[in-house]
Amino acid sequence: MGDEEDDPPLAVQIDQPTSTAPQDDDVSVGVTVITGYLGAGKSTLVNHILNSHHGKRIAVILNEFGEEIGVERAMINEGDGGALVEEWVELANGCICCNVKHSLVQALEQLVQRKERLDHILLETTGLANPAPLASVLWLDDQLESAVKLDSIITVVDAKNLRFQLDEHRSSSSFAEAYHQIAFAHITRLEALLEESHSLSTQKLHDSGVRTLCICETRQVDVDKVRSWLEEILWDKKYGMDVYRCKGVLNVNNSNQLHTLQAVREIYEIVPARDWKKEEKPMNRIVFIGHNLNENILTSSLRACATC
Numbered sequence: 001m002g003d004e005e006d007d008p009p010l011a012v013q014i015d016q017p018t019s020t021a022p023q024d025d026d027v028s029v030g031v032t033v034i035t036g037y038l039g040a041g042k043s044t045l046v047n048h049i050l051n052s053h054h055g056k057r058i059a060v061i062l063n064e065f066g067e068e069i070g071v072e073r074a075m076i077n078e079g080d081g082g083a084l085v086e087e088w089v090e091l092a093n094g095c096i097c098c099n100v101k102h103s104l105v106q107a108l109e110q111l112v113q114r115k116e117r118l119d120h121i122l123l124e125t126t127g128l129a130n131p132a133p134l135a136s137v138l139w140l141d142d143q144l145e146s147a148v149k150l151d152s153i154i155t156v157v158d159a160k161n162l163r164f165q166l167d168e169h170r171s172s173s174s175f176a177e178a179y180h181q182i183a184f185a186h187i188t189r190l191e192a193l194l195e196e197s198h199s200l201s202t203q204k205l206h207d208s209g210v211r212t213l214c215i216c217e218t219r220q221v222d223v224d225k226v227r228s229w230l231e232e233i234l235w236d237k238k239y240g241m242d243v244y245r246c247k248g249v250l251n252v253n254n255s256n257q258l259h260t261l262q263a264v265r266e267i268y269e270i271v272p273a274r275d276w277k278k279e280e281k282p283m284n285r286i287v288f289i290g291h292n293l294n295e296n297i298l299t300s301s302l303r304a305c306a307t308c
């Protein structure tokens with residue numbers, strides 16, 4: 001038997017030009033959709049891209065639910081010497097797959113009007129978005145035509161929680177979202193997961209009973225108290241809430257640094273991220289996503305972590 005017959009067959013002929021190779025006369029701006037379930041690592045990937053030294057000018061479109069607006073952006077560090085973030089566009093009031101298609105088209109139009117200055121657009125979806133309607137917006141929208149092109153859909157998968165997400169939510173709509181995100185991906189990236197007080201309104205996402213809410217507290221908090229508070233909620237299920245995801249920024253006493261709080265199911269971390277910017281008012285702002293969330297309990301128990 002000859003050497004050639006022993007070689008494994010190639011899934012793709014490597015000598016064939018790929019259809020996605022850029023053409024000289026191709027003036028459209030590539031859009032990479034970054035999707036993946038709650039807490040899979042989408043923002044981490046965006047951060048990594050923005051902070052890499054490739055010299056590209058990149059616009060970021062964040063698709064967040066109303067309650068999350070501002071939190072996500074505060075948590076992403078713009079590239080320093082790496083990518084230049086030309087525009088931040090936040091799409092509020094829902095999920096792209098449900099009702100913000102129009103805003104997405106407007107955001108893309110606004111960005112491509114200045115396309116000579118942009119090399120690429122990143123679109124980070126919410127963790128509960130189905131990327132299929134996005135692909136159709138990018139392929140079929142008449143207004144956008146050849147101004148933008150769908151470069152790729154990258155689905156970030158949390159290797160630790162994927163089985164749980166697919167098994168436990170098989171009968172709910174969040175199963176469908178996790179499944180569609182993987183099914184529509186060009187690239188699937190497996191991430192090993194890390195080990196004056198007021199609150200905003202709750203909102204129901206899709207029909208799955210999963211809710212998101214944001215609680216705020218302006219006074220500085222004691223970080224040890226916050227840790228105990230989170231452990232009671234996430235580990236002891238003290239208040240009977242089923243929290244899938246929790247993220248936010250903290251105003252910690254004896255520190256002039258913005259701290260980020262990240263939790264994916266029972267695993268959480270609180271870390272100093274950066275100095276507060278002059279234009280920012282230091283405060284605590286935490287988004288919870290899950291079932292049976294009780295806004296009053298979360299608000300009052302966070303208040304108890306304040307230092308004065």
Ligand SMILES: Nc1nc2c(ncn2[C@@H]2O[C@H](COP(=O)(O)OP(=O)(O)OP(=O)(O)O)[C@@H](O)[C@H]2O)c(=O)[nH]1
Nearest residue numbers: 038039040041042043044127191192193194245262
């Ligand atoms: N150990 C480890 N932790 C990771 C990795 N990627 C992300 N994380 C952590 O996982 C948590 C969630 O990451 P994010 O990037 O905010 O996840 P996301 O997909 O944007 O989350 P949503 O905003 O809920 O959709 C953070 O605490 C990250 O530091 C990884 O590859 N390894």
